[in-house]
Amino acid sequence: MTTSGTRAAHRPSRRQWVIEAATELFATQPPDEVTVADIAARAEMTSAAVYYHFSSKDQVLVEGMRVFAAALREQLESLTAAHTPGSGIGTEVTALLGWLAEHRSAATVFFVSSAGMSQEAEVLRHEIRTQLLEELVRLVRKDCEPVTDAEAAVTGLGVLALVENAAISQIRGDEVYRALGHRSFTKEIHRLADRIAGTER
Numbered sequence: 001m002t003t004s005g006t007r008a009a010h011r012p013s014r015r016q017w018v019i020e021a022a023t024e025l026f027a028t029q030p031p032d033e034v035t036v037a038d039i040a041a042r043a044e045m046t047s048a049a050v051y052y053h054f055s056s057k058d059q060v061l062v063e064g065m066r067v068f069a070a071a072l073r074e075q076l077e078s079l080t081a082a083h084t085p086g087s088g089i090g091t092e093v094t095a096l097l098g099w100l101a102e103h104r105s106a107a108t109v110f111f112v113s114s115a116g117m118s119q120e121a122e123v124l125r126h127e128i129r130t131q132l133l134e135e136l137v138r139l140v141r142k143d144c145e146p147v148t149d150a151e152a153a154v155t156g157l158g159v160l161a162l163v164e165n166a167a168i169s170q171i172r173g174d175e176v177y178r179a180l181g182h183r184s185f186t187k188e189i190h191r192l193a194d195r196i197a198g199t200e201r
Contacts, residue, residue: 090190
């Protein structure tokens with residue numbers, strides 16, 4: 001802490017503090033209502049210190065999405081690497097949802113709050129969606145060999161849609177999620193993922 005009670009701008013860790021503070025705010029308020037001053041206050045910094053690292057709150061939003069997306073992709077890659085062929089993919093899909101629940105604020109921003117916020121955010125979302133699809137296709141191939149390119153691509157797309165919609169349902173706590181409860185919701189997602197991949201047991 002500085003004598004003014006705010007954190008200095010220049011340390012590398014300050015950039016992460018800004019992202020974390022902004023993510024908490026963007027997860028609970030419409031991003032267009034959040035100001036740089038709000039982010040600075042949450043991070044215990046001055047607005048000037050925030051601007052030292054980012055040119056605008058939109059840049060903070062996109063960088064936070066980028067950091068989250070990299071961790072999400074890494075998590076999916078780890079699940080794919082550990083997957084036992086022929087065992088179905090429901091376990092990996094529900095494990096991914098569990099990971100998203102553990103990172104609720106960042107997941108809320110990525111899947112819900114940032115939608116339509118900026119062109120840059122939408123471009124990033126499209127890029128990440130493509131990368132997640134590629135990894136899900138690898139997971140499908142590992143589980144369902146032999147499988148054609150077309151089958152793997154369509155199945156991967158179906159699983160991606162399931163993950164995205166299940167994540168949003170879980171984040172929002174919508175009617176379906178509330179009606180089923182967490183345990184039954186997770187069980188049904190597990191079964192549906194296996195059904196999409198053609199491995200329901």
